[in-house]
Amino acid sequence: MDSERYTLDIIARKRDSKALSSDDIDWFVKGVVNGEIPDYMTSALLMAIFLNDMDVEETFALTKSMIESGEKLNLRISRQKFDKHSTGGVGDKVSLLLAPLISSCGIAVPMLSGRSLGHTGGTLNKLESIPKMQVYLSNEEIEKGIRDIGMVIAGQTERIAPADKKFYSLRDKTGTVGSIPLITSSILSKKLSEDIDGLVMDIKVGKGAFMKTRDNALRLAESIMDVARRMGIKINSLLTNMNIPLGKAVGSGVEVYEAIRVLRGEEYPSDLMDVTLTLSQAIVDLAGLKDIKLVEKIRDGSALKKFKEFVEFQRGDVSYIDIPEKLLEDCTREDILANRGAYIVDMDTEGIGRIAVTTEELSEGIIFQKKVGDWIEKGDILASIYWKEDVCGDLKNKDKIRERIKIVKESILSAFKFGREPLPKEHMIIEKL
Numbered sequence: 001m002d003s004e005r006y007t008l009d010i011i012a013r014k015r016d017s018k019a020l021s022s023d024d025i026d027w028f029v030k031g032v033v034n035g036e037i038p039d040y041m042t043s044a045l046l047m048a049i050f051l052n053d054m055d056v057e058e059t060f061a062l063t064k065s066m067i068e069s070g071e072k073l074n075l076r077i078s079r080q081k082f083d084k085h086s087t088g089g090v091g092d093k094v095s096l097l098l099a100p101l102i103s104s105c106g107i108a109v110p111m112l113s114g115r116s117l118g119h120t121g122g123t124l125n126k127l128e129s130i131p132k133m134q135v136y137l138s139n140e141e142i143e144k145g146i147r148d149i150g151m152v153i154a155g156q157t158e159r160i161a162p163a164d165k166k167f168y169s170l171r172d173k174t175g176t177v178g179s180i181p182l183i184t185s186s187i188l189s190k191k192l193s194e195d196i197d198g199l200v201m202d203i204k205v206g207k208g209a210f211m212k213t214r215d216n217a218l219r220l221a222e223s224i225m226d227v228a229r230r231m232g233i234k235i236n237s238l239l240t241n242m243n244i245p246l247g248k249a250v251g252s253g254v255e256v257y258e259a260i261r262v263l264r265g266e267e268y269p270s271d272l273m274d275v276t277l278t279l280s281q282a283i284v285d286l287a288g289l290k291d292i293k294l295v296e297k298i299r300d301g302s303a304l305k306k307f308k309e310f311v312e313f314q315r316g317d318v319s320y321i322d323i324p325e326k327l328l329e330d331c332t333r334e335d336i337l338a339n340r341g342a343y344i345v346d347m348d349t350e351g352i353g354r355i356a357v358t359t360e361e362l363s364e365g366i367i368f369q370k371k372v373g374d375w376i377e378k379g380d381i382l383a384s385i386y387w388k389e390d391v392c393g394d395l396k397n398k399d400k401i402r403e404r405i406k407i408v409k410e411s412i413l414s415a416f417k418f419g420r421e422p423l424p425k426e427h428m429i430i431e432k433l
Contacts, residue, residue, distance in 0.1 A: 007031065007041055014048035022061035029065040029163045039170060046167065046176045054181035060227050062181065066189035069163035073110060073139060073195040075146050081108040081196045082283045085187050087220065088120035090208040090353035091245035095123050095153065096259035097276045100306035102283055103151035104297045110146050110194045111153045112160065114168065116360075118177050118210070119353035121252060124155050125360065129253040129327060133316035149309045161189040178210050184223045188231075198234030200282045201225075202275070205430055206243035208349030214239065214430065221433050236282045239430040240275050244347050244372050247272035251356040251365015253327050254386060258367075260324040263304040274428040282432070331364055331386035336409060338376040342418035347372055352415050359408055362401070363387050366412060373422055383412055 010024050020028075028045065031037035054062065075081060084098050099109045115122035124135045137145070137154045145152035156165065164186050171177050171186075191199055201224055203217045204210070211217040221237040228235040247269040249258035261267040277294055284292045297303045308321045320326050356365055364386040370376050385408070 003031070003036060007037055011041065011044050011048055014045060014052055017052040019055060020058055020061075022057075022065075025058065025061045026065045029062070029069055032166050033069045033163050042166065043170050043174045046170055046174055046179075046182065049181055050176040050179040053179075056223070056226055059181040059184050059223060060230055063185040063188045063192070063227050064231075066161050066163040066167075066185055067193055069189075070161050070193065071139065071159040072193045073143060073160070075108065075110060075143055075195045077108060077147055079106060079108045079150065080198075080287045081110060081146070081194070082198045082200070082287060083109060083111050083191055083194060083196050084200045084202060084279055084283065085191055086202040087183065087187075087204050088117060088210055089204040089242040089246055090120065090349050090356075091247050091250040091255065091272075092120070092204070092242075093126065093247065093249070093255040093259045094202065094272070094276050094279060096126065096256065096307075097262060097272075097303070098280050098283075099151050099153055100263065100310060101276070101280050101294060101297055101303040103149070103310075104302040104306045105284060105289065105292050105294075106150075107283065107287055107289075108146050109151040110142060110196065111151070112156045112190045112194055113153055114155070116357045117168075117172055119208070119350050119357060120210075121250070121255065121353070121357055123153060126252045126255050127153060127314075127316075129256045129364065130311060130316040130320050133311065134314045137314070145310075145313050149306070149313055151306060151310050152314070153310070154314070156190050156193075160193045164189045180216075180220050180223050183210070183220060184227055187224060188227055192228070192231055192233060196233065198283070198286045199228060200279055200286065201235065201237040202279055203237055203239050204242035205239050206241055206349070208245065208353055209242035225433065234286050236286055237433040238279060238282060239433070240278075241426055241428045241430055242349065243426060244271075244349055245352055245368060246275065248369070248371075249365060249367050250352055251363060251386075252360060253331075253364025254367050255365060257324050257327045260307070260321055260327075263298060263307055264324070265299060271428050278429050328364060328386050330389040332389060334385050334387060334409070335381045336383045336385065336412050338370075338378055338380045338382050339413070340418060341377045342375075342420060343422045344370055344372050344374050344376060344416055345419035345421075345423050346417035348415040348417075351411065355408060355411055355415075359404075361388075362405070362408075373425055375422070382416060385409070385412065
């Protein structure tokens with residue numbers, strides 16, 4: 001067989017909206033993993049899929065081939081094993097709360113997470129705000145963490161779904177992130193390599209999500225649930241609101257700071273906790289557990305204890321869990337002030353997310369003091385940005401950085417929209433599927 005000709009034929013058929021066979025898909029995935037198919041050809045197929053979609057049989061075949069491109073975890077434990085996955089939002093630090101909360105209930109959580117993608121912050125980027133934290137573990141270390149403490153949050157290893165690592169990187173570079181078949185196969189190739197019994201999906205909907213409309217979110221949820229069930233996995237999905245940032249903090253360091261304070265019982269952002277507790281309850285229900293009081297697991301310190309064990313296992317500095325303020329102590333805080341009296345009626349959530357992702361080397365993130373629905377007076381603090389000290393400690397002869405900082409501040413202020421009348425409060429849980 002002429003490999004290049006076959007590859008071009010596969011691309012051309014998908015370009016022309018024709019279905020690919022499981023053999024076509026398997027051959028292509030293997031070629032990507034072994035390096036025989038170059039990036040430009042892979043990018044061409046990704047774009048053809050983005051433009052012309054895949055049916056459920058193709059999506060199932062792609063997911064299966066991506067799983068089989070690597071190894072699966074072998075956890076060998078008697079406890080039930082569940083995971084949660086979010087399609088990506090702004091200020092979405094739910095994983096940092098849900099994993100220790102669920103693990104403290106006796107359910108194992110082998111959570112393989114990713115890095116920032118587009119305008120959404122990655123869980124791994126956030127965890128690396130904790131000094132010495134190791135987010136990349138071997139398969140054997142992940143399996144040991146699950147056996148010893150009941151949870152791990154780590155990046156996929158080279159041996160798990162290697163096809164996904166390649167596709168994931170190219171999707172971000174080629175503008176094909178929003179494809180439903182590609183999202184489905186990416187999520188499930190990682191999650192179904194974890195040796196889990198069940199999965200709960202958090203499908204974000206709104207201005208700060210990849211899925212802007214309820215209809216597209218439903219299509220994605222149905223795609224993921226269909227493929228997962230074909231593979232024998234228990235699954236539930238929820239559509240959750242992503243029109244405004246989740247919680248107060250947006251950005252790697254500040255999101256970890258907020259999550260730790262929640263686990264310590266020092267903060268309780270209602271929107272963040274509504275989503276976290278609803279998703280956690282969905283896992284508890286799928287696992288068939290009764291009489292679990294999730295809020296009590298936070299109040300009695302069980303979830304915090306589990307988070308600390310997890311950080312210690314992954315070699316992070318646990319003193320930052322005892323004193324979360326240390327995460328921001330080397331930062332310079334700069335406040336963004338309101339220039340008028342009004343209600344906040346809207347926020348450019350995607351723009352805020354993009355600011356946080358693209359300024360990670362400059363800042364630990366933004367903490368919003370005011371959000372949609374709040375009345376503000378002129379001079380009130382809308383948000384506080386935490387600049388890293390090594391960036392802002394000496395700005396002499398750093399004209400480019402000074403100009404960039406000025407643009408960031410202006411962009412944060414312009415992300416707010418004001419009006420004279422408050423808008424009705426939106427529900428965080430749109431639909432349970």
